[in-house]
Structure formats: structure tokens, C-alpha cells
Amino acid sequence: MLQNYFKIAVRSIWKHWLFSVINIFGLASGLMVCFLAIAHIKGALDYDNFHPNRSRIYRIVTDIVTKENNKAAFATSPLPLAESLKRDYEFVENSARVVRTYGQVEGNGKQLDFLTFAVDGSFFGLFGYPVASGQIPGEGGTAVISEKTAEKLFGKKNPIGQVLTQEGIGSSVITGVMKNTNVRSHLLYDILFILPKEKISRFAGGKDWQEFSTGYTYVLLKPKISASQLEQVLSAISRRENAKIQLENIKEYSFRAQSLASISPSTEELTNGTYEPPLSGLMAEMGVGLVTLLMAAFNYINLTLARSMSRAREVGIRKTSGALRWQILGQFVAESVILSLLALALAYVMLELVTPMAFVQQWLIGGVVWDLKLWAAFVCFSVVAGLLAGLIPARVLSKFQPAEVLRSQNGLKVIRGISLRKTLIVVQFSISMIAMIALVTMMRQQQYMATGEYGFRSKNVLNIPLGNIPYERLAGEITNLAGVEHVSGISEPFGHHGSTERIKLKRDDSDPVMAFTFDIAPDFIKTLNLSLVSGKDLPKGTASADLILINEEAVRKFNLGGSGDAVGKALWLNDSTEVQIAGVVKDFRFTSFNWKIMPLILRQQTGGVRYMQVAVADGSETTVQAEVKNAWTKLKPYESYEGKWFDDFLYERHAHMEDIRFMALLLGISFSIACLGLLGMVTYSTQTRIKEVGIRKVMGAEVAQIIWLLSRDFVKLLTIAAAIALPLGYMAGYAFLISFAYHVSIGFETLGLCFGVLLVLGGLIISTRTYKAATDNPVKALGNE
Template sequence: MLRNYLKIAFRNLFNNKAYSLINLFGLTTGLICFWLIGLYIFDELTFDSFHKDAGRIYRIIEHKTSATGKESKIAGVAWNISDRIKKEFPAVDNACRLTVFGRSPIINDENRNTFYEDYYAADAAFLNVLDFPMVQGDRTTALKAPYTVVVSDEMALKLFGSKNIVGKVIRTNREGTPYTITGVMHIPKNSHLDFNLLFSEATSITSSNDFRNFTTSDWSSNTFATYIKIKAGQSAPGIASGINKLVATNRFANADKSSFTLQPLKDIHFYSSGIDRTPGPGSNIMYMYVFALVGIFVLLIACINYVNLTTALFSTRSKEIAVRKVSGADQKNLVSQFITEALLLTLIAQVLALICVKLLLPAFNAFTEKQLSLGTSTNIRIWLGILLITLLVGLLAGIYPAFYQARLKPFLLLKNKIQVAKGHLSFRRVLVIVQFSLSIIMIIVTLVVYLQLKYIGKKDLGFKKDQLVVVDINSRAVRNGAERIKTEYARLAGVKSVCVTSRVPGEWKTLPKVKLQKSGSQAPENETMYYIAADDQFLRTYNVGLQHGRNFMQAEGDSTALLVNEAAAHMLGIKEPGEQPVDVSGIQFSGEFTAFVRPMQLRIVGIVKDFNFQSLREPLAPMVIGYKNNPIHAIDYFTAKVAAGNMRKTIKQMETVLHQVDPDHLFEYNFLDKQWELFYREDQKRQVIFLSVTCMTILIACLGLFGLVTFAARQRTKEIGIRKVLGASVSHVVMLLSKDFLKLVLIASLVAFPVAGWAMYKWLQDFAYRIHLSIWLFVGAGLLAALIALCTISFQAIKAALSNPVKALRSE
């Protein structure tokens, strides 16, 4: 029977080539979109799952509440917590520490390759708890000895051009002793930790008395990211309770309340919003739900096409169904036949889709910055999903047409007395409404994302970021020679102005905060404000307006001068700057504030116009600008406003100037406007994804609509001929065939508007600065969908209207 079903299925595919191609194209396109999105979601959902026993690994989070009720969460704890956990908690299998000490030049004496990289240090247990794949070396001993380092396979190739480098040495500017490479590891893209070098923590203990003394008594810092692996069957909340008791027993009492929880390793990627010291940008689980819905939408639209076209074409198979029933076929046989046809078409579409996905993956990986694959190494769950989706799509597309056609009575089929029942017609119309509702939702989503990103790109930030080149200061020699370098930069023909700062607007490193209040204030707690240091050319270079008071002066005595933005002035209750004294009692780079031994007394000399120095997802915050020679934070950047002419030549000249001061300094620079674009890189990716899927959704829906209109025109050939003979115009016939479908698009718009409006309202809440959802945006999306539908309908409608009525009547 199966052979017979397949034979008839192939015959029907070839007998209705146009409709078969429409269905095949729709299902293939839907499956391509579904699998590209599905592979992306699977990769995201399996973040950090490559670690053995990932389900038993946790990160320790400290929750702090200040005396005034301010809450914070920090993914870093004190040294002694991890050290004592292994000794005193039988439920803990192992524990490890990881910390980062800023950036260092990495030097390979064999070929003088130099790179600046973050200096991560980990204890000997790190590679046993978090078992990154080792390309070379022994994970149990790689980080035991001082002056040893494990490098990523990518860094191995950058430094030596080979992964076979165990035993070779590299140097940094931190210690004079070279580091021996004891291992090469692979860092998968779906890891929340992303580093190129992992230095032995024993190095810091051996080489630094200060570090050794600090760790001995450390029960209160947030310096060390700490991971623990618990034994099978043990309770994570129970261990967290034990950690709280351990710290309470050993830590000195302070004003802040503190508690500890354990965060599952697999939750870090999606659930670390608001947790300080979490590496990487992380993600939002809501986007996974959205992408999943988008993938299901486009596949559902393709299935609806199949249902609509198959049920519309049932009359062409009425005699076949009748003869089969008269010959003894029961409803079960006919249902099996029609479902086999749907499964066959779905299987062909699935094979074509997987071939296309395989070809598209390199470009898709480059776009999404992933390492997705489809082959023998692909997770078995993906292949099981492919098999399951093939069956589900085949059944979803085929089950209604199968049961509908199988229940028709043979006598009526032979007499051609079958009428399209109202219920059936209504069902098909509902499916068209669903198709275009989903299409209009996707159009609105794409438009809103595009308009929001366009708004962000053009919004006045309070400063000018174009034509600004930011050069890193990475050595003491360059920092000491900053005035000389700045003077030489200013003399270059391509440089309009230049300044030095500790941080820049749009900072890609940590933007510090200070605790500040008016001197003599009785406030229970100091105000928290962002802090940068700058010179007297900062306002001119960045085009920041001075509202009141004065700018910095090139004088040593101005090292205690401060500029504040309008938000900070309002918070402090200052309307006119008059050298008001303020006290700065501490600074925070990440984690907890570091209190000064005694508050630093500074003075406010000017108020500058508010400017955005963070992503526009964040509201404008109070900012303090200290003078470059301040005791709080040293300068870290040159910023040069360059002319738009020969920029490459100007940058080369800037590099030459810097190397005159420090020949070994690696010249690192960034264009500030490009760095700002990185804030919205993920949103731009989503915009492209939504745009691509929207185009595919509309294309599939229009192909289905085209098929339905073609069938409707064929069914009404005699009616059209009579109307034309009686004097009906071409426009009248076109309207006759179009109006019913356009009504469905109108209904689809009314369904789509509230759904899309609610979804986009929720998305825009992520931005402190956002567009308003105008009614005209929705009306425009509906009109666009109607126009696309009308163009699709009109092609076939005009063809039918221009046909010879005599020929139509004669053929009838």
C-alpha cells in the first residue's frame, strides 16, 4: 500500500506542477528560516553546557544592601570563601577562583609579536571545575606552578602560528620573569567566559607580598569570581546557607547587609542582568522566545499555504476520490493517501532546506558571530528535531485536507454536486487572515526596530562623536610623556584639537563611580556619580557646552577643580558654581566601593551641559569631571578630532609621534562613533533577522494568495465571461476578484495591530530614549500589506479580465 500511496503522490505532484512548486517553495523557505533560527536558539540555550557536569557547577553571587537600602549583586567574592569551602563543605566536590588584573602587553620574543590582552589569573583547580577542551597540556597541573600560562588556540596561532607551543615562553610588563606555556585550550563561542590567556594565580602569590598579605585576611572583597562544583544529589540552597554562616563568623561587622546565593552555570548567560563583574554582554531569554515565535510564524504560514491550496484544489480530484471509494477504499485509506502526499512534499522540502542551510551557514555565522554547524558533529538533538519537525509539518499541513477530502460522498462527487461549504470557506478565510496577521506583525516589528535604531543614531548626545580618534595609553612612559605627545598631535595638519582623559563617552572599559557630597553636609550617605578625568581641551574636542562657571586652567593648582554636568549640579543643589568644596570619600570600578583613608576635598568650578556617556538604553546620569592631574584616576586616552581628509596618513603620523616617546608601545586606536555602534550591534542583528524573515513571510503568503486567486479565477471563468459579454470593464472584473481577499487583509490588520503594538511597547521599554508608537506607523504597515496583496492579486485578476469571453464560454 505504501508503494501505491507514493506512486499516486508523485503523480499528483507532477499533474499540478504550478501548485506543487508553490507549496514546495513555501515549505522549503519556511524550513530554511526555521532551521537557521533554530540553530541560533539551540546554541544560545546550550551556553556553557560543554563543561562536564555543567548542571552541578555554580557561581557564587554576593547580595549587598547598604545602610540606605541600595541593593547590588556582585559576581565576585573574597579569597577565603573559595579557600575554605573546599576544606569545610563535604557537599562541595571542588571550587576555583578567577580574577582579572587589567590589560597587559603579551610579548613573544621569537617573532616580536605583541598584543594587549586582559590578564586573567586562575588557581590550579580552575581547569578541573570548568573543563575547557584542552588541545595540549595536562589540565590538572597546567596552572599549579608560578610563572605558567595556558593560552587559547586562537592566541597560540596569533603568537606563534602554531598550536603546538607547550614549553615556549612569553613575557608581560607585570613581572620580569617570563611565563612558560603549559597548555593550549579551546574557548567555545557559547561560553560566558571569553579570554585568550589564563595565568597561574600562584605567580601573584609568589611575586607580590601585598597580594599574599591581602589574600590571607580577605573575607570582604569582591575581587574573585568563584565557581564551585557540588556533589551529585546535594542541595545548592543548603550550601549557600553554609557560606552565609561561614562569612558571618569570619568577617568584620559593617554597615552593609550581605548574603550569598549560588547561580547555576547554565543560567549565567541569560540571567545576569544587574549582576556586577559578569563578563561578556550576556543575553535576554525573552529574545529567544521572540525568535522561536518568528521561526514558528514563518513555518506556520507555509503550512497554511499547503492547507489552503490543497482544499481549494479538491474538486480537481473529486472523480479520483469517488472511484477509489466505490472500489472499496475506506476513509482510513484515503486519509493515509493524502497524509502520505503531504509528508512526501515536506520530506522533499526538508532535504532542500537542509542543503540551503548548509550553504548559508558560513555567511550566517559571520553575521551572528557564532560557530553553528550542520553535519556529523552536530548535536544528536538537532537531528532528532529535524526528524520530528518533518513529521509534524507534514501532519500539520496534511491532516485537515486529508480528513476533509476523505469524508466526501462518492455519489455527489460523481455528479459534481459538491459545493464549497460555508464552514470550509470560513476556515480557509481564517487561515488567510492568520497568514497576513503574522505578516503585518512582522512588518510592524521591522519598522519599529528600524525607526528606533535610526532615532538612536541621529539623537543629539550632547557632544559630537564623529571624526574622533581615541588612542589608548598603555604604558608609564606614554603617560609620563602625555603633554609632549599631545603637543605634537596638535601640530599635525590633520588634527583639529586633542585632549587627554581617563575615560571617554561610550567607554568600553569600566566607567568608575565616586561617592561625593558637599563639604559639611549632614546627608546620611554620599551621592554616587560617574567620574572621568580630563584636561582643559576636553570640552572643545568633544564639543560639550559649558553652561556656568569656567573651564579647567592649565595650572597645577587646578588638580582639585571639578566640572559637573547639569544632572550632578541638580543632585547637589548647585545652580551657580562658586568654588564650592565637596568631599569625595570613595571610588568604585566594579564590585564594591573602595573607601579613601580620609575624604578628598575638591571644588566645583563649572557646570557643563548634560551629555550621554552611556548607551541610550540608560537614563542620563550625574557625571563629575576631574582635572587630569587629579589624585583619583590617571589618564588613559588621547582623543584627537581629525579632519575628514587623508585620515590614514594622520593616524600613521600619530603613531610615529607616540613611538618617539615609547618605541615598544603598541599603538591602539578606535573611532569613537564605531565604538558607539557596538552598543546596538545586537539590535542591528535582530533588525536584519526580522527584515529577512519578514520578506520571506510576505513572499510565502503572497505565493499562497496568488495560488488561491488563480484557482478562484479558474472556478469563475464562465461568470467572468458572461459579465464581460454584458459589458463589464476590466477594472470591474479585477475588483470582483480582489475585494474578497482585500477584506481579509483588512481583518488581518485589525488582528495584528494590538498584538504588534503590545510587543513593541514592551521592547521599547529597554531604552531610556525611544520613539513613540504612532497610529500612522500601524496604518502604514496595514496599507503596505494591502498593497502587496493587491499587486499579487491584480496580476492574475487582470489576466482573467483580459481573456477572451467567447473562448471562456465555449470552453465551459
């Protein structure tokens, strides 16, 4: 019987090859997106599975209750907790603390930003990160780095034995380099500084039991010790420390153990969380895949029901010959499963094509182990998808009564005469158009941020990372080059988030204002064409040491009156340095477009300058770039030159082209499925009306009249889909834009474009098929029974 089902299914698929291709492509596209989501989910479940003692490692989480009875959970805990657990309880085999550190790391004459942590020496007794070279450090004052970090700092030089320095950490000798593996971990790092116990205990209030937001605590239990024993101890410690608690806004806190295996995916939102993917994000990804697959299933249902009358006659004849309903049901389900298996093969090919994409590697499948379990999940998912897609048409067609279907020409109807297949077409194009409006909005916003007007000069300005080259030395080599208009520098290029400091009008003020501060070099205002609205530019030399420039927003935040009134007034930086306002610059967008314009302070200190900025005259770009590179190479012959035009820097930072390409791929799949479904429906509709078209042509109907007759119902469906999608798409786009302080608008340029694309695609599909039917020879149509 199964063999007969297979033979009939193959013959049916081959006979209606166009509909089969449409169904296979649609199902394969949906399966491919679902496979990416499934692989990501598997990767999330595999986090930290490479540690030898994974089942015995726990992270201590802190739950707090505020005096307003609000609850929150922190992934961090007090630093003394780790020592207390290891010292006082025999069932704890080991413990370690992990503290996030900040600030640039200096090594090999370079100053760069890295993801850094300070850890106990016992850290490597808990975790099993693989070593590429060197050895695991056993004492404080040492560090381990990743292979990528070693390459950035030392190039091909052996980093073992080299010294790294970070503010607050001091000097650390590199003893080991960790492998760049694809294994996934909730703890990501570039550099781990190993500190002595005494030093890490003093780190950021580390001796204070009431400071629970500084570092992470991990414990390794002895074999055969249950988590309940640890929980009992944590409850006792919580009660003991709550009796001493004297925090201003905290009523009480408690500790609980979180097993390493349960950290990823994250099922709750933890303050100071690490790098594990949230469960909600994984479900959203799976939702996108299921919606895509659902659209493909719509096509299958739609096309199968569209051919309902021809299949209904088949059902009638088979029932008349004695076939039972479950046998007919099995036949149609078998066809669906065979199609899904063919779609699985095509989905594999499509998966191989999208796997190299940077977005896919970084955010979805990087580090995922493609083992037999994952492939088995893909196959099972494909079969289940085929069964579910074929179940509805199979049930509908298998319950037709022979007498009714052999004499009746009525189609399938649902609520109040609305055709089910027409409803599915509307749903498909509505989903596709909503996605298109959202994607176009994202693309326009990112293009706006990449090429928008920031208020400072970015065209023909070179950004050159200095490394350990003194600013004055490189500036002396470049200033007099032909084509160079101005030379200056800054601690961090505009368009980035920058760093903030607490600023006060008076040293003893209790309410400081957070302001963005940048160290700059002389001629900065001229180099970036900034506008002074009052006061004067900073003078060159030591006379500028205690002078600053602020923006108009800082004048408002500090309540300094007008811009002219602010000149000459004093401010305190971080409670330690008094400076005087020399001038006020016109407001401009110096950070990301996510934020409104914030208070800005520019202080002339070449010691803090990390990037040189060179303003170049029009027409001299190529020459100056080459000469600047030569000057750099003379000073640093063994380092690569990384100078970049400022407008290119802004474009690369904000365009996110890899993300856009992947989203465009999803949109293309969505529209392809919808358009192929429409093509199949129009093709079938014209085929079933061939005799009608022939009669109308014989009676004198024109080609245009016949085209409109055949296509008007489909045009109505596209119009209905647009009417549904336009407001929903606007809401989806606005939900994305609301997080930006400065953003594009969603108007006719977006909605009109998307509506036009919908009409053009739909119109081409409808018109090409209906024109062919309208221009065919009516004699052939009338002679074909």
C-alpha cells in the same frame, strides 16, 4: 499500496506545480528557522561536555531568605566553602574557586579591557580546557590566556613568559595559551589569573562566610559518590553558619549542589549567573521558528482546502469505486510527507546560506557539533511537520460523502460563514505585519542611536587608542599638523557606558551619589564643542589637578542650587580626594541612550587618558588621517594603527547591522510565505471563475469592473489583517522602546510605511493575477469546460 500512494502523490504534486512550489518554499523557510532553534538548543545541552570529569563536577549555589521573607538564588557562594569541603570531607576529591576581577590589564605596553577571573591552582584539576601552547600553571602568580587575547596583546610574539598586571592582582607570568575552540562553556574568559590560596582567600572578603556574592565554588566528587552525600554536608554547613549570621537584610541562607551538566540551559534566574543560555530564551527562539512553520502549514492547509472541490470529486469517485476512508486519508498524508521531505532538502540549502552570518554564528550555532543525532532530529521534525500539516486537509477531504460532493458546489465554512482559508490569510498577514512594525521600530531606534544628536561633536573627530604611548608625546607630533583644529583626550570615548565613582559633598556623608567620571586632557571642551553654562574651563598644567567640571544633572543631584552657585564648591571622590568645581557644562548624552542623563565629572589627568581625540577641519580629513597614522607608526612601528572617526565609532557601536540583517531575513521569510499563500489563493480563485469572467465580458463588463470583482474579497482580507496588526504591532514596538530613556516615536512614519508595504505587495499580487484573467479572450473561457 505505499508505492501507489507515492506515484499518485508525485503526479498530483507535478500536476499542480505552482501550489507545490509555494508549499515547498513555505515549509522549507519554516523548517530552516526551526532548525536554527533546534541546533541552538542542542548546543545549550552540550555545554561543558568536553570536561573529562563532567559527571562528577558540581557548582555550589546559595539560596537566601531576606527578613521580608523574599527568596533569591545566587550562583556564587562564600569563598571559604571550597577549602572547607576539600579539607573536611573525604568524598570531595578536589575543589576550586573562581572570582571575577575587574580593571584594565597591562601587558606588552598595552592597557586593554578583558574578561578576567582569579582562580585557584586546582581549577585545572577540575576542568579540561584545551591548551594550545605552554603548560598549565601549577602555582600562584601565573596566568593563562586565550589565543585571541594573545593576538591582541602580543601580536605574533610568543606570549609565554610575558608579564600581565591588573589592579588588585599584581604581576602574573603567562605560562600557557588556551585554544580558541568552538566548544561551549558556561565559564567564558580571556585571562585566568592563578592566585595562591592565601591571596584568593583574602580577595574581596574571601575569609568571610557571610560574603556569598564574590566568587563561584566548584567541587569534584570522588567516583561512585552520589550528589545526595554532598547535599547532606551542605545542609549541615548551612545550619552551622546560619547560627552565626549577622547580615543586615538576610535572615538565613543555605547551599545546594548544581551538577555541571544541569547548568545549561538555565532553568532558574540566578543572581551573578554565568554565561549559560536561559531556557526561556531557547523556548522563545523555538516559538519564532514554530510560528514561521505554522504560517507555512497554513499555506498548505489553505491551498489544499482551496482546491477542495476538485479533490472532493476525486474523493467521491474513489469512494464510489470502493476506497475506504483510511486509504484516502493515507493518500493525502503521503502527499504532505513527500512535500515536507522536498522542503527538507531546500531547507538544508537555505541553512547553508544563512550559517555564515555573524549573528547566527555568535548567538545561535557557533560551537554546535553537527552530528548524526542532530541531522536525525531534523529529518524527524520535518516528517512530523509534514504529517501534522497534512492531517487537517486529509481528515476534511476524506470524510466527504460521494453523493454530496458530486452534486454540491458548496465550499468549506467555519464559524458563521467565515471561510477557513480566508481566516488563515488574515492570520498570516497579521503576523507578518506585526513583525514588520516591530522590526522597523528596532531599525529606527538603532539608527537614531547611531546617528542621533548626542550633544557633543562627533563629526571630523578622530578617536585614537593610545596603548602605552604617552599622551603628551603623540599630542606633540599631531598638534601642529595642517588641518588639526584641537587635540585632547579622554579615558573612554563618550557613547560608551563609562565608569562610575562614589561622590560626596562631605567626606563623612553617609549617602554618596554615583557619578560617571572621565579623565580628560587639556582643550577637551573645545575639541568636542561642549558648552559651559557657568564657571571656567580647566586650566592647563598642574593648576588643574584639584579642579573638575560637572554637568547640570550633577548640580541637581548634589543639590548645589543653580549652576552659578555650584562653581567653587568642593566634592569628595571615593572618600579620598577633595576637588573643587571649576565650571558647569550643559547636559549632553555621554552614555548609551538606554539611560537618562546622569551626573558627570570631568577631571583633567593626562595619566588616565587612553584615547586621543583630534578635531579636524572640513576638507582635511584624508590628509590628517594619513599624517596621524604616520606619526603613530614612527612611535609604534610594530603596532597597527586603530584610529577611527568618532561618528563611525558611534554608528558601529549602536547600529547592530548584523542583528538587523538576520531579523530582516526572518521578516522577509514571513512576508514571502504570506504573499505566496495569497498568490496561490488568488490564482485558484481566478481559475475557478474563468467561465463567470467570460460571461460577464460577453455581457459588456469592463476590465476594471472584473478586476474589482475578483479582487475585492482579498482587499477586504488585507484591510482586516491591517486593522488587527496595527495596534498589536504598536504594542510590540513600544515594548522594545520602553527600555530606552531616549527613543523614537511610533507614528505614521512607521505604521503608515508598514501598512503601505502590505497594500503594495498584496495589491501587486492580486492585480497581476486578476488583470490576466480579466483580459483573457472570453471565447477561450467559455469554450473551456
